[in-house]
Amino acid sequence: MENSSADDGTPSGCGATAEPAATARCGRSGAQSCDRCRVRAVSVCACLDQDDLEALDALSERASFEAKQTLFIQGDEADAVYNVTCGTLRLYKLLTEGRRQIVGFLLPGDFVGLSLSERYGYSADAIDDVAACRFDREAFIAFVERKPHLLRRLHEAATHELTIAQDHMVLLGRRSAEEKVAAFLVTLRRRLTRLGASAVTIPLPMTRLDMADHLGLTLETVSRVISKLARQKVVLMVPGGLRIMDPARLERLGEG
Amino acid sequence: MENSSADDGTPSGCGATAEPAATARCGRSGAQSCDRCRVRAVSVCACLDQDDLEALDALSERASFEAKQTLFIQGDEADAVYNVTCGTLRLYKLLTEGRRQIVGFLLPGDFVGLSLSERYGYSADAIDDVAACRFDREAFIAFVERKPHLLRRLHEAATHELTIAQDHMVLLGRRSAEEKVAAFLVTLRRRLTRLGASAVTIPLPMTRLDMADHLGLTLETVSRVISKLARQKVVLMVPGGLRIMDPARLERLGEG
DNA sequence: CCGCGACTTTGACGCAGATCAAACCGGCCG
DNA sequence: CGGCCGGTTTGATCTGCGTCAAAGTCGCGG
Numbered sequence: 001m002e003n004s005s006a007d008d009g010t011p012s013g014c015g016a017t018a019e020p021a022a023t024a025r026c027g028r029s030g031a032q033s034c035d036r037c038r039v040r041a042v043s044v045c046a047c048l049d050q051d052d053l054e055a056l057d058a059l060s061e062r063a064s065f066e067a068k069q070t071l072f073i074q075g076d077e078a079d080a081v082y083n084v085t086c087g088t089l090r091l092y093k094l095l096t097e098g099r100r101q102i103v104g105f106l107l108p109g110d111f112v113g114l115s116l117s118e119r120y121g122y123s124a125d126a127i128d129d130v131a132a133c134r135f136d137r138e139a140f141i142a143f144v145e146r147k148p149h150l151l152r153r154l155h156e157a158a159t160h161e162l163t164i165a166q167d168h169m170v171l172l173g174r175r176s177a178e179e180k181v182a183a184f185l186v187t188l189r190r191r192l193t194r195l196g197a198s199a200v201t202i203p204l205p206m207t208r209l210d211m212a213d214h215l216g217l218t219l220e221t222v223s224r225v226i227s228k229l230a231r232q233k234v235v236l237m238v239p240g241g242l243r244i245m246d247p248a249r250l251e252r253l254g255e256g
Numbered sequence: 257m258e259n260s261s262a263d264d265g266t267p268s269g270c271g272a273t274a275e276p277a278a279t280a281r282c283g284r285s286g287a288q289s290c291d292r293c294r295v296r297a298v299s300v301c302a303c304l305d306q307d308d309l310e311a312l313d314a315l316s317e318r319a320s321f322e323a324k325q326t327l328f329i330q331g332d333e334a335d336a337v338y339n340v341t342c343g344t345l346r347l348y349k350l351l352t353e354g355r356r357q358i359v360g361f362l363l364p365g366d367f368v369g370l371s372l373s374e375r376y377g378y379s380a381d382a383i384d385d386v387a388a389c390r391f392d393r394e395a396f397i398a399f400v401e402r403k404p405h406l407l408r409r410l411h412e413a414a415t416h417e418l419t420i421a422q423d424h425m426v427l428l429g430r431r432s433a434e435e436k437v438a439a440f441l442v443t444l445r446r447r448l449t450r451l452g453a454s455a456v457t458i459p460l461p462m463t464r465l466d467m468a469d470h471l472g473l474t475l476e477t478v479s480r481v482i483s484k485l486a487r488q489k490v491v492l493m494v495p496g497g498l499r500i501m502d503p504a505r506l507e508r509l510g511e512g
Numbered sequence: 513c514c515g516c517g518a519c520t521t522t523g524a525c526g527c528a529g530a531t532c533a534a535a536c537c538g539g540c541c542g
Numbered sequence: 543c544g545g546c547c548g549g550t551t552t553g554a555t556c557t558g559c560g561t562c563a564a565a566g567t568c569g570c571g572g
Binding site for chain 3: 552555559562563
């Protein structure tokens with residue numbers, strides 16, 4: 001599998017610069033120290049000073065997963081926590097008859113395993129190629145116990161996740177299909193912008209089915225809504241993603 | 257409304273023993289120290305030793321709210337956090353055209369304001385009469401900074417909430433009306449049992465509309481599903497609540 | 513005791529989105 | 543180049559739940 005050249009001027013390695021063309025690749029460059037980490041500023045590690053950072057670095061190892069690979073499944077013994085540095089993960093829960101709810105998509109800078117609990121509460125797989133810092137859970141907890149500052153940061157991250165989850169409840173419980181899809185695109189765009197991507201074109205590495213399972217819809221409905229948005233020139237369909245033609249309009253569609 | 261005699265041996269006052277007959281009352285007994293607090297064992301305070309508990313006690317004041325009273329609304333400056341000792345709260349978000357999503361019901365022992373952030377992320381009102389410990393937010397944060405143990409506990413509580421939120425996403429996104437109502441009753445029953453209530457009869461202080469706005473349904477649908485469960489003798493409708501006649505069956509209906 | 517208001521139940525009907533089905537598209541491998 | 547495969551689009555039809563409407567219940571205040 002190739003991973004060297006990107007199809008535009010954007011730096012090609014993995015990291016915070018999610019690429020417009022949605023073809024971001026994760027470098028396999030092996031170990032790389034924290035201070036040149038592209039997602040440090042937006043990650044939980046941002047609260048650590050140089051010394052602590054080195055100590056944490058010593059605990060970490062680089063892990064990479066290829067597209068479709070499963071990191072863990074719900075109920076597994078949680079032996080590791082991760083900090084995503086590149087690529088996209090889906091976190092989901094399954095129930096009978098193949099029903100699935102994707103509780104979130106994780107982007108570079110996001111942390112997996114905030115709860116620090118003994119078992120994973122959801123399953124996770126890589127959507128495209130993913131790179132992450134891996135920490136042994138026990139070791140990470142021991143480290144956190146000695147750094148209240150980091151614990152405070154983890155708590156902030158967890159309550160931020162909680163807020164996002166509650167907003168998503170509103171979406172799932174009380175919004176129409178069109179509002180759901182528009183709101184999804186708007187939030188994704190905001191997250192990418194925050195990561196430093198240009199975000200006029202949003203990469204969508206996940207399938208229509210993934211989006212549907214996140215939004216409480218079917219893949220056909222998602223497809224229809226996107227087609228409609230394209231017909232109305234709110235977005236333009238491009239391979240691997242969408243170009244946002246009328247952000248203001250999209251935003252209006254996304255809110256109640 | 258009477259509040260003295262329960263229909264079984266359960267003590268009737270306010271606190272952890274949510275009453276079968278759903279007529280629980282919050283005493284107006286004013287200040288009451290932590291060590292005789294009925295919800296301490298299940299609250300975040302459970303992690304504190306005698307000294308710390310007294311220090312925290314000094315920061316707290318007793319607050320009470322009567323049914324339908326609003327504690328705060330989304331976006332308000334968050335000047336206080338609360339620990340519920342009695343009664344039921346609804347936490348919700350509003351959007352246009354009167355649409356509402358109730359993100360959760362809070363019972364005795366639950367904490368309001370886990371995020372410690374500057375503004376409330378949702379609105380809260382009392383469903384029945386509610387009593388709570390009130391802490392000035394700034395003071396509480398300062399206290400937490402000095403007690404990593406308590407921070408750790410708050411973090412656990414927050415991630416527990418997050419798990420609950422994710423489970424609720426599954427419910428909202430991927431379950432039928434009947435499954436939603438059944439699952440709601442099952443979870444509520446579990447929470448009440450944990451609080452020490454007998455839980456053969458579940459009190460439902462909230463209206464059908466409240467339930468509907470929690471489950472992503474209309475009040476008519478909730479009513480129809482409950483009628484159906486009653487027709488099938490899975491539950492029995494009693495004033496102010498439901499008597500669970502066939503818990504196993506209900507549980508089966510509630511899962512996928 | 514009556515009447516009012518808040519909530520609930522029940523019925524008839526309609527529609528947003530699910531389901532079923534088929535064609536389409538682009539990438540990959542032989 | 544051609545056929546396959548995973549994913550997407552689009553159309554036709556179906557249905558679970560929403561909407562609209564009306565009657566029923568209960569507690570409360572006059």
